[in-house]
Amino acid sequence: MAIPIRVKVNGQVEALEVAPDESLLSMLRERLDLTGAKEGCNEGECGACVVLLDGKAVNACLVLAAEADGHEVTTIEGLGRPGALHPLQKAFLAHQAVQCGFCTPGMIMTALSLLLENPAPTEEEVRTAISGNLCRCTGYRQILDAVQAAAQEMRAGAQGRRP
Amino acid sequence: MSQGRWVGRDVLRVDGLEKVTGAARYLADVKLPRMLYAQVVRSPHPHARVREVDVSRALSVAGVRAVATGRDFPFHVGIYLKDQTVFATDRVRFVGDPVAAVAAESPEAAREAAALVRVEYEPLPALFDVRQGILPDAPLVHPDLGKYQVVPWITPQAGTNICNHLKVRKGDYHAALKTAAHVVENTFVVPQVQHVPMEVHGSAARMDLSGKLEVLTSAQSPFTVRHLLCACFGLSHGDVRVMVPQVGGGFGGKAGINLEPIVTALAMRVPGRWVRLVLTRAEEFYAAVVRQGLVATLTTGVDRSGKVVAQRMHYLWDCGAYGGYGVNVVRAAGYTCGGAYEFPNVWGDSIGVYTNRPVGSAYRGFGMQEIHWALEQQMDMVAHEIGEDPIAFRLKNCLGPGKRTVTGQLLDEHSGRVDQCIQRVAQAFSEPLATRPGRLRGRGLACAVKAPAMPNDAASSVLLKFCEDGVLEVLVSGIDYGQGLRTVAAQFAAEALNLPIEQVRVRNLPDTDLSPYDWQTVASRQTWATGNAILRAAEKCKAQLFETASQVLGAPVERLALRDGQVVDTGGAGRVPITRLVMGYQFPDGHVIGGPVAAAAHHVPEGLLFLDPQTSQSAKPVAKWTFGAQGVEISVDPDTGHIQVDRVVACYDVGQVVNQGLILGQTYGGVVQGLGTGLMEELKLDLLTGKAQNANLVDYKIPTALDVPAALEASFVETPQKDGPMGARGIGEHTMIPTPAALANALYAACGIRIQEMPLTAEKVRAALREKRAKG
Structure with a gap:
């Protein structure tokens, strides 16, 4: 029943045997211990599990692990490191855009997907892009400011660092 | 705003790095x-x-x-x-x-x-309505109510569905009402709502083979x-x-x-085995606790000068199936029943009623948003009835120094100034509201007050200890679930010991085997309680450092000061780095004085007194009050009934801003959560089956980034709290208290309709507009 797949996760190729009904989220969290992507609803309604699949934001709970075969996945763990944080990570800190932190990884990955596609979004475009990522703590204001600040830094810094 | 080296500034979140890198581990992340x-x-x-x-x-x-x-x-x-x-x-x-x-x-x-x-x-037979629940022939949800263990200050009534009843009797309400020139009576309704934390409830436990239980x-x-x-x-x-x-x-x-x-x-x-339970999102909606519902009836008697002379408040709380925690919401709503106003003659009843609905419990605001939905609409309605401006009417009747609360507590100059908060919001609204084609626009204001609801002995304790390299570890056991306790704790410790903030590490994944005691992280009490404990513990650490340094430097303790990791003799006899002191000081001949520097301290509220069981009068029933006001500007689409919130102005008297960025986060977050309950949130039950009809995030909407008002403004009054750490008082919950009532008042201002049942959905607004048009 197990399906063999090869998937590049955060730059590293993983050869795995996954179950036919196993979600990408479950694969990342349970098999690879990449727990940055969170399970908030398991129904694609909250955005806490957003990762990039070939550079595009997806709800990892709605993608089958087997579908990732031959593709590239980037999770929050694949962004910056202390001392070399991604502009989005830096901006989320500088703008106090983090509270409980549960939505933060998904929020940052969605924002990254937006900025890769649209380096200079209007606030309305940022609002729309992250409207599928629920946050119950912050009221979103500081998140919106952080995304704009990161966009600016990414534009300034040679179109940003791509993961 | 007073600023210290760390307190009062925009210190970045000390637990931010782990949260933006995915390193932070929540329950379901732990293997x-x-x-x-x-x-x-x-x-x-x-x-x-x-x-x-x-x-x-x-x-x-x-x-x-x-x-x-x-x-x-x-x-x-x-x-x-x-x-x-x-x-x-x-x-x-x-x-x-x-x-x-x-x-x-x-x-x-x-x-x-x-x-x-x-x-x-x-x-x-099932019971879903509190108004039926108090009738003599109502089905009993808890026939054994008289047999349960209960704390002495909660009063369940055996043979009924009433799990708690707090009575507030001040002055002579009935006599005063007879003297009133105007009497206004209204009923307001608040449905059960869900907290919707992004992380659902989860717990794990293991009993080892020796019988010791571990719970995560x-x-x-x-x-x-x-x-x-x-x-x-x-x-x-x-x-x-x-x-x-x-x-x-x-x-x-x-x-x-x-x-x-x-x-x-x-x-x-x-x-020997770990057992873990993590709820599904659906279970989180109906099987985890919810906020209690409320039916509130208010009667206000006003004299010719526009002063309220008599006020009756009747609160019927829908506690759901169990009242373990909710009974104390009932109590808090009782002793705060008059909100931010001075009412000389009061007849208040706060009654908790069991129903066969989901279990009610604590929710940010602890009953205050619900009662303010009633109180703050009522203030507007009374003002309109007597032809007075709602803001002037509030200023005439609000609490402040020298005024007495419904329990008879005399407020003093340290108690906070709601009048200044009202004026700050009114000032922000001094320009006339611009019109917008095709929209009905209006402004509304509401006040807020809340005290920490907790037992009189609710304690927080902390432990401060130094590492060999001079890093200070601060052990606190309040939970930082986003509000920023860890950061605030670091700020207070760094301030008190004059250390670089990078030299302070807050250890805060509490473990009851290893961490100092803390009652609960509720009641907006952590900055205040843990902050006080940290300042006390820091003084003890300082005394230990100075005692050793005094011998090293040959200088009296009174002459010593802490500066950037050094103990300095202000009289000029020299200085010694604390790294040489924190594990004890070794002299050149090898002998050692002092030892590892560490101190514990606690905070327990001072001088709290029980309420009188018949009247709830008490000179100091609670530790402190935080007052505030919010104003909103809205645009209503007359065709769809949709309310767009254009601007929110919030002002709170927080005593002392501890962290500028964090307090804005608390304010924005609370306001937007308040917009959720005010405009869209309601846990709906099918009244035939008792099942939740909207137990998912599609049918139960919470605000998204698209719902954030274009303008969110926050400002703070700082009347120092006498027993607050550097004057600070709590703010976490208060920011969502007045929002729905301010919206309802703005809706009335915009289009002359008054909706007394939360939330203000487009359907309700459209229906009310139609009804108004039909009446001409």
């Missing part, structure tokens, strides 16, 4: 070796007798290791009123009431087995969980260890005790 998965068997009936529970088929499922039922664990649990059992014994009281639970090697096996637990029910749980209160688990299962505090990882939001829903007894019961059945 537990050979963990079993739990599944709860829940009642499909809102009210039924449990005739029989047959687990034989469930036990035969491959991979099932344990099944626990109410027959095995008929133990009572509850923080104030022990009215719940771990699993239902003879009766279920809401759809979702736990009847049994299964632990199995896989989630699939657990689900399969849970579905095979056969429960024979005998349905009973997403909770606001590790020590209270330990205490209540011990009471429930008859365990010693010495044998129970409760640990809390990162918590993904709580908002009151993770206060007290929740899933911990269920996983503990299962763990006792399978010694």
Whole structure:
């Protein structure tokens, strides 16, 4: 029943045997211990599990692990490191855009997907892009400011660092 | 705004790095070796007798290791009123009431087995409305109400559905009402709503082979969980260890005790194995606790000068199936029943009523948003009735220094200034509101007040200790689930010891075996209580450092000061780095004085007095009050009824801003959460089946980034709190209290319709506009 797949996760190729009904989220969290992507609803309604699949934001709970075969996945763990944080990570800190932190990884990955596609979004475009990522703590204001600040830094810094 | 080196500034979150890198581990991220998965068997009936529970088929499922039922664990649990059992014994009281639970090697096996637990029910008449619940012939949700254990200051009434009743009697209400020139009476309704933390409830437990219990749980209160688990299962505090990882939001829903007894019961059945229960999002909506509903009736008598002379408040709380925690919301709403106003003659009743709805509990604001929905609309309605400006009417009647609360407490110059908050908002609204084609626009204002609702002995304690390299470790056991306690704790410690903030590390994943005691993270009490404890502990550390340094430098202690990691003699005899002091000082000849520098300290509220049982009069029923006001500007679409919130202006008297960025986060977050309850949120039940109709994030909407007002403005008055750390008082909950009432008042200003039942959905607004047009 197990399906063999090869998937590049955060730059590293993983050869795995996954179950036919196993979600990408479950694969990342349970098999690879990449727990940055969170399970908030398991129904694609909250955005806490957003990762990039070939550079595009997806709800990892709605993608089958087997579908990732031959593709590239980037999770929050694949962004910056202390001392070399991604502009989005830096901006989320500088703008106090983090509270409980549960939505933060998904929020940052969605924002990254937006900025890769649209380096200079209007606030309305940022609002729309992250409207599928629920946050119950912050009221979103500081998140919106952080995304704009990161966009600016990414534009300034040679179109940003791509993961 | 007064600023210290650290306190009062925009210090960045000390736990931010782990949260933006994905390093932060929440309950479901923690790998537990050979963990079993739990599944709860829940009642499909809102009210039924449990005739029989047959687990034989469930036990035969491959991979099932344990099944626990109410027959095995008929133990009572509850923080104030022990009215719940771990699993239902003879009766279920809401759809979702736990009847049994299964632990199995896989989630699939657990689900399969849970579905095979056969429960024979005998349905009973269900009660969904508090107004029916207080009638003499209402079905009784808790026929055994008189037999439950309860704290002395909660008053359940046996033979009724009333789980608590607080009476406030001040002055002579009835006589004063007769003198009133105008009398206005209105009823307001608040539905049950859900907290919707992004992280659902989860708990895990393991009983080791020696009988010691470990619990890992997403909770606001590790020590209270330990205490209540011990009471429930008859365990010693010495044998129970409760640990809390990162918590993904709580908002009151993770206060007290929740899933911990269920996983503990299962763990006792399978010694040596971890058992973990994580709710589904659907379960989170109806099986985790919710905010209580409210039916509030207010009567206001005003004299010719526009002063309120008599005020009656009748609050009927929908506590749902169990009132363990909710009874104290009822109490808090009682002793705060008049809100931000001075009413000389008061007749107040706050009554908690059981129904067969989901279980009510604490939710950010602890009853205050609900009563302010009523109070702050009523103030506007009275002002309109007597032809006075609502802001002037508020200023004429609001609390302040020299005024007395409904319990007779005299406020002084340290108590906070709601009048200044009102004026600040009014000032922001001094320009006329611009019109917008095709929209009806209006402004509304509402005030807020809240005190910490907690037992008089609610304590926080902390431990400060230095590492060999001079890093200061601060152990606090309040939960930082986003509000910023860790950062604030670092700020206070760094301020008091004049250290670079990078040299302070807050150790805060509380573990009851290792961490200092803290009652609960509720009541907006952590900055205040833990902050005070830190300042005291820092003074003790300073004394230890100075005692040693005094001998090293040959200078009297009074001449010493701490500067950037050094103890300096201000008289010029020299300086010594604290790295040479924190483990004791070694002289050149080898002898050592002093030793590892460390200190513990605590904070317990000072001088709190019980309420009079008949009248609730008390000179100091609570530790402090935080006042505030919010104004909103809205645009209403007259065709759809949709309310767009254009601007929110919030002002609170916080005593002292401790962290500029964090307090803005608390304000924006609370306001937007308030917009959610004000405009869109309601947990809807099917009144035939008792089942939740919108137990998912599509049908139960919470605000998204698209709902954030274009302008969100926050400002702060700083009237120092006498017993606050550097003058600070709590703010976390207050920011969502006035928002819905301000919206309702703005709606009236925009289009002359008054909606008294929360939330202000487009459907209700459209219907009210139609009705108004029909009346001409």
